[in-house]
Amino acid sequence: MEGKVTQSGVAAMAACYERFDPAAYLQYNYTPPRADFQRKDSIVPWKLACLHRAFREDDVKGDLLVDIGSGPTLYQVLSGCEVFNKVILTDFLEVNRQELNLWLQEDGGCNLDWTPYLKHVCKLEGRRPSEWTEKAARLRQVVTDVLPVDVHRPQPLALHALPPAGADCLVSAFCLESVSPDLDAFNRALGHIGGLLRPGGHLLLIGALEESYYFGGPGVKIPVVPLNEAQVCEGLKENGFTLIRLEVYTLPQDMRVGVDDVTGVFFAKARRN
Template identity: 40%
Template structure:
């Protein structure tokens, strides 16, 4: 028999926070201890652990009277806003935050999370970290037009919700609408972090223009000395440097501010901290140079020129993976079914591969493939200069473990 939907007033009148804790989470008898908590906490540890999701602000939507789901996130965010619809739940959260003697006891779960992180004895420090990071306890409503009413909310880097929406939403339409409204609380998403490695730049900088807004430290590189010299000329504004103004203006137009192109140039110049030699087929792509673990690595029109065959291409991907943090991203853009290209009057070979072969190489190199995009080459002029029939972009991640 289908259970009638519990309306908000039912929760307000009848939801007992202590009974909820004793039934589901209390030591040795809570029915969620074990399967649910281990499932949820391991997922959250993998999500927010080293190399995982992080940022400035996390919104916790519909916490109930619980804090366990925030323990891993406390290491990854500076500002945590927790919230619930029910006043009795919010009061319980506030009790735990101010260490009231009759607050719900989460010690057993905190110790388990610390064990996942490799330091069970550090549980008291974990508690204090979370208490310090939680800056607000707010009322939220999953079915309201504005989930936080008139309260001004910062754009969040991440939003988390556990065991909430399935209780608050009457049907799938309501659930979908709630997800749409929660999406409005988030920043526009994209890959970002501290360090980006640009592998095989050639003499070009255009592929770094959008990344300049997302990373603090960009290391660009190429195999050829003449390419590295061109990059250095552009960085120091030499009069005979290659002129990328037309492309910089196009990128600024994509970002909604074409007139800001000079600022974009200066941002990129400031963010590029090194121009290094790299070698896609060497055992160590940067030789003896010590490299930081990168949040992201990007490579455009490089590996298909450097690699002789698919085995070499796959091996190059494996070596590039070692340059990334666990969970770090790689974005490779290039051409498919291309056998040659010309530079001036010189001819150069290109590794010809298909979309399926590129995807197989990423799988064999043990990446988690997030997105593969292919578009056909519509402009057939210049086929005597280079004979590719399409363009590809692969976005993948190095696994957390």
């Protein structure tokens, strides 16, 4: 009975995503005030700083980095692309994979200009902002695939999509809690993606705190599992991860722009046991 309830919950979540609009989602979350590079308390610079710090640390290394539930965004791999020689992006929706491919193939028609992001991460790395073109070229060079993913499947990626040993590092931002019908499904999904990682590999998990919905487009209200810090830590532990660091960001009032009810964001660095 319980299995059936969860199955229908997962199907209902998939239905919510049918009208996800990449252009609107990018506009809501990846333009000012949420992406204001002049402000230290803006949410995107905070996320980029966490990612920069984690990828700079010596223990995060290897050949292959996989981003789970990339959506239409690239910010989450702008630091990692300098450390890993191979990066795989993934999303459940064809529209999001298309959006990523538009940028990767330089076809034009992208719904967001990633240049300020590239410049900002160059600055974090101590490089001149003008070197952003080199970072863009590096990212285009190391992204080898944009693949379908479903975190509710015990095997989220197609068989043989990854080498048998698994990925050396996973990054996943705002995916698991916003595609799961409840906390149990969130925890199961965390276990599923953990299976993609080699033992000793790192998971960099970013997500929303105490969020119950977000808009994936005009009128596209998508339910989210409201998480607290303790639930994130517990989920990681239960799924065979050792938590290395948990950082928390609280949204300033003017960052609450009516596209969701998120109050905070967590950044977890964990190692698979």
